[in-house]
Amino acid sequence: MFINGFIYIVGETLNGLYRNRWMCITSTGVVMVTLLMLGLFMVVNLNVQHITEAVKEQVEMVVYIEEDADRATVEELGRALSGHEEVTAVAYVSREEHMGRLQQQLGGMLEGYDSGLENPLLASFEVKTADPEAVVGLASEFEAYPGVAAVFYGRGYVEDLFALTRVVQIVGLALMAGLAITAVFLVSHTIKLTVLMRQREITIMKYVGATNWFIRWPFFLEGLLMGFVGAVLPLGILHYLYRIFAQWIAANELMFINLLPLQAVISELALYLVPLGVILGILGSTMSMGRFLRV
Amino acid sequence: MIEAKNLGMRYGRGKQLALEDINFFIDRNEFVFFVGSSGAGKSTLMKLIIRELKPTEGLLKVFNRDVGRLPRHRLPYLRRNIGMVFQDFRLMEERTVQDNVAFAMIVTGSSRREIKRRVPGVLSMVGLEGKAKAKITDLSGGEQQRVGVARAIINRPAMILADEPTGNLDPGTALDIMNLLHTVNLRGTTVLVATHNREIVDRFKKRVLYLDNGRLVGDEQKGIYTNVH
Numbered sequence: 001m002f003i004n005g006f007i008y009i010v011g012e013t014l015n016g017l018y019r020n021r022w023m024c025i026t027s028t029g030v031v032m033v034t035l036l037m038l039g040l041f042m043v044v045n046l047n048v049q050h051i052t053e054a055v056k057e058q059v060e061m062v063v064y065i066e067e068d069a070d071r072a073t074v075e076e077l078g079r080a081l082s083g084h085e086e087v088t089a090v091a092y093v094s095r096e097e098h099m100g101r102l103q104q105q106l107g108g109m110l111e112g113y114d115s116g117l118e119n120p121l122l123a124s125f126e127v128k129t130a131d132p133e134a135v136v137g138l139a140s141e142f143e144a145y146p147g148v149a150a151v152f153y154g155r156g157y158v159e160d161l162f163a164l165t166r167v168v169q170i171v172g173l174a175l176m177a178g179l180a181i182t183a184v185f186l187v188s189h190t191i192k193l194t195v196l197m198r199q200r201e202i203t204i205m206k207y208v209g210a211t212n213w214f215i216r217w218p219f220f221l222e223g224l225l226m227g228f229v230g231a232v233l234p235l236g237i238l239h240y241l242y243r244i245f246a247q248w249i250a251a252n253e254l255m256f257i258n259l260l261p262l263q264a265v266i267s268e269l270a271l272y273l274v275p276l277g278v279i280l281g282i283l284g285s286t287m288s289m290g291r292f293l294r295v
Numbered sequence: 296m297i298e299a300k301n302l303g304m305r306y307g308r309g310k311q312l313a314l315e316d317i318n319f320f321i322d323r324n325e326f327v328f329f330v331g332s333s334g335a336g337k338s339t340l341m342k343l344i345i346r347e348l349k350p351t352e353g354l355l356k357v358f359n360r361d362v363g364r365l366p367r368h369r370l371p372y373l374r375r376n377i378g379m380v381f382q383d384f385r386l387m388e389e390r391t392v393q394d395n396v397a398f399a400m401i402v403t404g405s406s407r408r409e410i411k412r413r414v415p416g417v418l419s420m421v422g423l424e425g426k427a428k429a430k431i432t433d434l435s436g437g438e439q440q441r442v443g444v445a446r447a448i449i450n451r452p453a454m455i456l457a458d459e460p461t462g463n464l465d466p467g468t469a470l471d472i473m474n475l476l477h478t479v480n481l482r483g484t485t486v487l488v489a490t491h492n493r494e495i496v497d498r499f500k501k502r503v504l505y506l507d508n509g510r511l512v513g514d515e516q517k518g519i520y521t522n523v524h
Contacts (some may be wrong), residue, residue: 007407008401039306044523087316090450112314146311158491159371172474200385200387201387203385204385204386204398205398206371206374207345207379208374208375208379208402208403208450209371209372209373209374209375209402209403209450210371210402211368211371214402269387
């Protein structure tokens with residue numbers, strides 16, 4: 001009985017897909033279009049996040065030490081910085097090291113200054129924090145510290161960057177949630193139409209004594225298949241588009257746009273889109289038939 | 296087999312009773328006509344028997360079980376013992392004759408071998424041998440109703456419920472279908488037919504339950520339609 005029922009259900013699923021092929025293509029298309037939009041948005045959002053994270057990681061604080069600060073004050077400052085809970089790394093850069101870096105950066109332009117003139121540069125501590133956003137508070141804390149000449153962290157620019165990332169994250173989440181809700185709505189309504197077209201069939205099944213699960217299974221599997229195909233196709237399209245876009249970036253030497261690698265993006269998308277598509281398909285097809293089962 | 300005691304049905308609060316104080320008993324192997332004009336309550340009674348509706352008053356026992364108290368998950372098993380025949384045939388039109396008949400067996404979990412064995416026999420009994428692979432849309436109304444009867448009897452139910460089975464058929468074909476139902480009855484199946492086809496009722500002279508405005512106004516063995524109307 002079980003095997004016969006199983007063969008029937010699988011056969012019925014394939015038959016149902018064939019008999020209602022236009023409705024199935026429409027439903028799959030709706031899943032596909034909504035997931036493609038969602039996926040496209042996710043790609044943009046993931047990359048914006050990736051780029052801003054990369055920029056954030058470069059945020060560091062430089063504490064310049066007063067020229068006449070004595071050794072004890074400098075050591076005390078160093079201890080205070082490395083003992084701070086937000087700080088992950090502190091590096092002391094002497095005046096000579098600063099000059100060396102400057103010379104390296106400017107190449108031969110500083111030739112002649114290295115001997116006769118006094119080094120005008122200040123020694124400093126370069127400070128890394130666990131949370132890049134902590135530098136703002138940290139800077140104001142150490143500005144008034146004994147021996148500190150100035151604290152630099154890209155004031156203004158860093159605050160703007162943080163505000164922007166937050167806005168991008170919130171807007172991104174809101175848009176994705178909106179798109180997901182729209183997808184559920186569209187899919188369940190499209191599939192409801194396929195179920196409506198087969199209302200007669202469902203009623204007959206009820207009259208001849210089919211159990212609700214016997215009736216539901218083919219619809220369940222159809223929904224699952226439609227949702228799966230509707231999710232895999234946009235993945236393929238996004239894979240193709242992303243590859244083209246990455247090649248275009250490389251060809252135009254826009255290396256400052258540091259894109260996530262193709263495989264990483266696609267596997268991240270697959271992780272969300274495939275289960276979402278399958279759930280959409282199943283929910284859309286089984287939820288919309290509840291009314292017809294109450295015969 | 297079916298027992299109604301003070302059975303009543305109201306479609307909604309404050310609405311008029313569609314059936315009121317109905318009492319009858321139908322035994323095994325009986326052939327019974329439910330007659331009455333449109334709106335008399337025949338279809339409501341049929342729907343109560345297959346538990347498409349739940350009685351709002353009184354008691355209705357089918358196969359010795361109070362259908363009003365039957366849990367929802369038991370309904371399929373009740374319906375597997377009742378073959379339904381409808382006025383509008385209710386067939387799956389895009390499928391073949393044998394698919395429509397086999398469908399009732401698949402649903403109840405019969406084996407493929409059993410289905411292959413039994414379907415041709417039933418099709419020949421209803422006079423559709425040679426039409427097994429025909430599409431429903433290619434059949435006449437009478438042939439479609441034969442498929443309906445074949446589907447109703449394929450699982451050898453204890454009872455056949457036919458709701459206006461001849462309503463969409465010409466008189467000659469209607470008589471053929473009734474003869475078919477009569478044959479089914481002679482083979483040991485209880486047959487209940489809701490109809491307002493006077494000729495048919497008068498011709499077969501079976502037990503007749505008369506419904507009028509939701510009330511049972513007559514119950515006669517070998518009755519004829521004209522007794523009340």
